[in-house]
Amino acid sequence: MASRPSRGEWSWKRYERPGLMQEEIEEVKEAFDLFDVDGTQKIHPRDLRACIQSLNLRRNQVVHHLLNDLERMDGKHLDFGAFLDLMTAKMGERDTKADVSKVFRLFDGDQTGKISLRNLQRVARELGEQLPVEALEEMIARADCSGDGEVTEEDFYVLMTQKTFPY
Template structure:
């Protein structure tokens, strides 16, 4: 029997007691799925919609609206209407303020058209995290705060209804300027005629001229006013009729 050749023993390795075991996993490691759940997908979709809506609104606010060419007097009238009906002085007007401001400019638009314009030009209402710019106007401590037509808080996960959107001055200028530039000149003349013929009798009389001259601070003598009536009263009825007034202004 041959003696076996002695071989040097392999050095022992510091195997820990855990060698060869699978790494421990938490109890729910196999219970949870690696795929997103329906709740995760819904949350991600809402976040994506919020980002897209925020980007669209930011682009809408930063883009300079194209204002049609109007006269300086008409532009001043637009600015005055916005300032007058911006009741809470937050440099925004809501649905109701927008409607009456346009009406003051001579445009009585239906609700559907008002909402369509708000959908196109409107921005979200101001929130505590998005306060209005500071106004230099003194605050009236006794004035009741202006309440919006709808005080229900907005749901950040839902699109803002058009009726809750607001308009800034540049957007209002764009809308009003477009309406004015597209208005029939005859409508503008008839609107001026109505300012003279306040009691809607169908003609401008000497008393009407006296009243308007007084309101405008024009120091005109009665002889001058009578001469104006006689020059354009082609039928000798004691006043200037609507058609005669339109003809004077259109000539």
């Protein structure tokens, strides 16, 4: 049986990621250690999957996606770095479609199902922002997947949930 590194040997700094605080990394490490029952510093996806299922969390949308990701790993063991990447990717999925849809409806004041230049101008005005029309048009162009000059709810969802923004 492999021995576990002592708490003093493990350093959260090695796993720093943009947007993650030390406390969050350490919490994920504690969870990892719970799943690493044999002390090898590796977790088999099958064991993690069994644990999640035994907790009856399958109905949770984020957990469902996590289980699908584990299936795609095809039996490869997870070290802490891979586990942290997997968990933080799921932490980033906090914005549900329903949450994003509520925000979309705030922009879509005329209830057309699309955000137009006029909608964006209204929101900018309500927020006290003095933005030139060109800047607003550029915002719409970056979010508009179909190229019709308006942003659909699906376009808006993609924009709000992506990790980087288009230039």
